[in-house]
Amino acid sequence: MAEIHLNDLAHSYLAAPTADSDYAIRRMNHVWQQGGAYALLGPSGCGKSTLLNIISGLLAPSEGEVRFDDRVVNRLPPEERNIAQVFQFPVVYDTMTVFDNLAFPLRNQRQPEHKVQSRVREIAQVLELEDLLTRRASNLTADEKQKVSMGRGLVRDDVAAILFDEPLTVIDPHLKWKLRRKLKQIHEQFNITMVYVTHDQLEASTFADKIAVMYEGRIVQFGTPRELFEDPAHTFVGYFIGSPGMNLASITLESQGVRLGTGEDAPLLHLPRALLATLAERKGELKLGIRPEFVELEASDSSSAAAVPDTREHWLSGQVTLVQDLGTYKVVDLDIGGGCLFKARIEEDALLPTGRVRLRLPARWQRFYLDEHLLDLSQAGAPDSGEADSFARGESGGPVRGEDDQRPGGNA
Amino acid sequence: MQRTHNNRAWWLVLPVVIVVAFSAIIPMMTVVNYSVQDIFDPSTRFFVGTEWYREILRDERLHDSLIRQFVYSFAVLAIEIPLGIAVALSMPRKGFMVSLCMILLALPLLIPWNVVGTIWQIIGREDIGLYGWALGQLGIDYNYASNPADAWVTVLVMDVWHWTSLVALLCYSGLRAIPDVYYQAARIDRASPWAVFRYIQLPKLKSVLLIGIMLRFMDSFMIYTEPFVLTGGGPGTTTTFLSQTLTQMAIGQFDLGRAAAFSLIYFLIILLVSWLFYTAMTHQDSDDA
Incomplete structure (x- = not known):
């Protein structure tokens, strides 16, 4: 022994x-x-x-x-x-x-x-x-x-x-x-x-x-x-564990929030000021990660194709590009602009989103990475633990999945 | 299910039939033909049935020759197989020494039989040969031309020198094919070197050893040139093996009928013994449970 x-x-x-x-x-x-x-x-x-x-x-x-x-x-x-x-x-x-x-x-x-x-x-x-x-x-x-x-x-x-x-x-x-x-x-x-x-x-x-x-x-x-x-401690863990892997996007800080990805259409994710202040203290390459299980989708009220930026905190808008039916759940590919492709995992019987949708990234499940390593923001009070969260573990499946569940290597 | 028969398909087999006929069946049947007739000249021939076979089976000279042949072949196997395995085991696994060892081992295999015989005939002479002279200097009374034991030892050593490489190279390739994980598992199971040999290396070498044993048996059972050059079958008939006896009978005495019967029996013996080896070595695969 x-x-x-x-x-x-x-x-x-x-x-x-x-x-x-x-x-x-x-x-x-x-x-x-x-x-x-x-x-x-x-x-x-x-x-x-x-x-x-x-x-x-x-x-x-x-x-x-x-x-x-x-x-x-x-x-x-x-x-x-x-x-x-x-x-x-x-x-x-x-x-x-x-x-x-x-x-x-x-x-x-x-x-x-x-x-x-x-x-x-x-x-x-x-x-x-x-x-x-x-x-x-x-x-x-x-x-x-x-x-x-x-x-x-x-x-x-x-x-x-x-x-x-x-x-x-x-x-x-x-x-x-x-x-x-x-x-x-x-x-x-x-x-x-x-x-x-x-x-x-x-x-x-x-x-x-x-x-x-x-x-x-x-x-x-x-x-x-x-x-x-x-809590994947490293972006690799986020990417490697889970099916599909974690959505990851590099971010740049702005006064209202963070900009995801690069390019003219890079979307702005509005975040609380306290969180932005904490992030601003860190020097290095920042990334935002969120598991597809925790991305919430909502049909866009503007049914037209016009991309209206969402100014609410933790909300983004995106275009559905692909829906994969994997049996017990579906994976929705979303183009949110800035060269970022996000995935959302939804229950099999959930309403199928089409066209433009709104995405909520619950603060509780947002993870920030500095040079690929998880930032511990617990004392900054940013991802507020008090937030009512409909994404209780049992509902979203948790980490252990079906027998034939192979992880496709897609991430943002 | 209904099958379609098309007899023209036989034409596709024809080329093979022709080749096999000329390369094997016709020559073989010629020998069979000789073995059942007594031929004086092309027009004077008598059918004699199994008479040649009966005579051959009673021939004392052939009995002696056959016993010598078996003793010789089994001595060759008993020396060359373990020695070949030992050489293969002691060869390096990587580095430039591998190529060097391979070349050194391959050299004897490239030398023609009668040259091998000549080399050993000279090297064994007590007056000008290195080995013969050295043995004489050591006080050993050695003379392969007059002492039957010395002649036997020389013929055997010559064969070992010539052919052990073949077994060693075969075994070496077999050893290289064993995945490392077997050795790793054996280390974790705390197997002794002997156990590694007995339970990993030897079983994995079985198929190459089968080839090695069959080749060496067939080759040594048909040996002719080397002892013929070295000793001429002597002293007396002590190193006269089957093929030499056969040659004397067929060409020396022009006794074609008996020689043909002898050839067929010779062939059957090789076939039988090879089959025995093969069956014995592959039989263990079946489950005894």
């Missing part, structure tokens, strides 16, 4: 890294608590697998240290760490039976045979592999093989953490769900730290209590699925 600390950890595959971009893992500090179910979420090539291999010891980090509790394990090979790892492609020892596969790690440790027998049977029962114990591992299906590879991690009683490297990639969709639930059960039953690498937000949020989102070699946010959804 161990708490995994990453202290000032960095890794580069180059011999003499100089620029930030030479690093696969940029300097980071992180703690995985004992017994947690974590997901490491990020796009391909963001360093997820590198980080995992550093924790398991398959890779030695170029800088910083990895500690299991008080023990620095940087230079320890995987065999001397109490870690199990499950890989993307199931690894089984083809010539052995399922039983021998599961017994393999124990026999390598020279455990007494009666212990091996009882332990293997126990794990086989948990994984529902009992009927397959005498089968040759090469003849199993992909999901059975993956269960066997997980089982080899679970049989060892010295394992402090199990690392999963996109373990369900090669599994049939209908079996993914079953296996993921199995994993969750095992986690509850065995109190083992589990770190689950994936690029699928749905997989991450159904498996993990807390998700670490990785982007360009950094963990840009570490939080519960709800935190990632409501």
